[in-house]
Amino acid sequence: MKASVRPYAFSVVGVACALAIWQVLAEAKIAGNALPPATTVFSTLATILGTGTFWSSLGATIGIALLALALAAVAGVAIGLLVGSFESVKYATLAVLEFLKPVPPIVILPLAVLVLGPTAEMSLFLVVFGCLLPIVMQTVDGVQGTDPVARDTARSYGMGEGEILARVVLPSAMPYIGTAMRVAAPAALVVTVVAGLLGGGPGLGQNIYQAQAAGDYASLYGLVIVLGVLGLLFQGVTRLAERRVLHWHESYREAVPR
Amino acid sequence: MSNSLSTRNRKSTMAQQPKTRLSASTPRLDVAHLAKTYGSGGKARTVIEDLTFTVDAGEVVCIVGPSGVGKTTLLKCLAGLQPATSGRAAIDGRTISGPPPEMALVFQDYNRSLMPWLTVRKNLVLPLRHLKLSAAELRERCDGALAAVGLSHADNQYPWQLSGGMQQRVAIARALAYRPEILIMDEPFASVDAQTRFDLEDLCLKIRRDFNMTILVVTHDIDEAVYLADRVVVLGSRPARVLKVVDVDLPGPRDQITTRSLPEFARQRTEVLSLIKRPA
């Protein structure tokens, strides 16, 4: 009994220590006003949470992330099925996909801002760009990982190509797609924040930029804490959703080839 | 009942083996009233209740019992990987409290006991490094061990490039290069095919002959136990306890075909089998 409590006790001590160190460093003004005390940050955070602007920013951030994620999922799976089903399409797109894969959306942020301006559409575009490729790549892997025996069996039962795609290929690619979504969901949030912070798109990223530019450091820290919590929620919810959707698939945990 | 066995007569086939016993009264490996319980209170699970047996120097002893009897737990206690709950295991009269320097262990699962990032030779060298041997001695030990298991040609390959039987031979070679006085093997031939199994059993007997080691083998294969052992310790299950220690009286040198076709072999395996099959 005692031994099982100990980790939690240490966790509490760890968090308390971190807060205490923060408080002491801030009170000692080691970074001037740039490091506000923890107490100030949390009281500012409480004030922020009472304002309507905060909640509309939060709504914008979550809304953009989720909408873009949905768009990227639909488009990504469609493109992935196409690329994965035809050898020639796969080879034709190979070079482009491989080149774009390690290129993060922040690279094309200037272009997006130039063409679309500091708008929600700009954020949406960047998030879709950022989430699309991982989903496409994983879907392709999933399609190519389909058991050929299952495919042949379906064909021998007289299923058409479309039916095979919907009933055999897609379900067996689901674990891969689930993995891609689990990676893409937190990334969607990150890119939404980046688009706001650097490109002026609506949402919490923009608020952080404004707080920093105005020297309102307590708000800056408060908002970053909100983002941390939000990030944890996104990770937790997607993991839960993946487990629920893919509960039938015993091996969904192993389906992480990359 | 097993205590009486340490004073038994030695087999005539064993008489030719040079003995390195400390004294007639101290067995090489002495397990006395060993018990192991996991957890405590209501969730306590007793895996081993009360085990007593001995292994004399230069002997091959096999431990057989139904699967899940706690054989691996016993070996972990003997190897000093886990402390016993009560009773003791001792080497030459010294209680085992940590991995003993004169002991090597060959694990059941070769593909999880060899380092996949090291070549065969480097796998052999790894346990020898802290012994601060000279380069020549290091090379000689590895060459000798690899030659003994017939893998001299494979020393620069990675374990995962070899077949299961070859990997288990690498694990045995690693133990040989370590030059232990006591070699313990945990179901060493369980996951290899039948032909390889025979080869590895003979390898085990050859090691005993060439290196004069004391060998303890855990197995669930009764034929294998009878074929290999001077004595077979038969365990009963849940929790594990010694049912009987069977003296195997087969002439040597043993041979897969002639030994296994002896009526005596059949009689002894029947004896062991009936002990295990009999409801406890």
Added chain:
Amino acid sequence: MRNWVIGIAAPVLLLVAWWFLSANSTDPFFPPLETIIVRFRELWLFEHFQSDVLLSLGNLFLGFAIAAIAGIALGFATALVAPVRWMMDPLIHFLRGIPPVALVPIFISLIGFGTQMRVTSIALAALFPTMIATVDGIRSVSSDLMDVAKVYRLTRKERVLDVLLPAATPQIFSGLQVSLQVAFIVMIASEMLGSSQGIGAMTLLAQQSFMTADMWAGILLLGVIGFLVNILFSLLRRKVLSWYIGSRRLARAS
């Protein structure tokens, strides 16, 4: 064979199409590819090579190197010393939830706009993926392997450096790959947010002053760097983890 022809022809065709379709473009957003390439050469290969390109890459590699070494070391400390793990766990999880780029404004306010800030931002943001992967890697080392190490009486140093470290390398490398991506992103973000130097700053500046061809040249350069850095990393991984890649390939084939 046919597939490789398609594979090479498709991107070439794409570039050729871009070249001709944009040749006489007067669209302010999409200048001719020729103009972009000319500007690319003028900007990055001569004028700003040392002042911006080398500066950015130097920050990237320095920050990443610090993150890699500190991440692996902290990961080992966290995984091997239980009290440290219990204390760090909630903090790590919380910090992991924060988008790395959101930390940049904080570092700007704490350290200012200099090179120091950028390297610190890159190093700290890139630290977590490696650290978390290292912890996971060490904790998933099979107990069989550790039993082998104990039975053969390896010293504590040998157990850490010769068993745990290599056994955890595959996972550490996955972490390093994510760290490298994060380092690249934060490099760009730190330049865009708080600097007039570096490729990211130049690119954003070009966009803000409507020098579209310069902006395109910047995007192209960043894309190429992202791609090349990833390739370099893959080559390193293939070298260090050849045993792992080989054994996985064999396991899959059987």
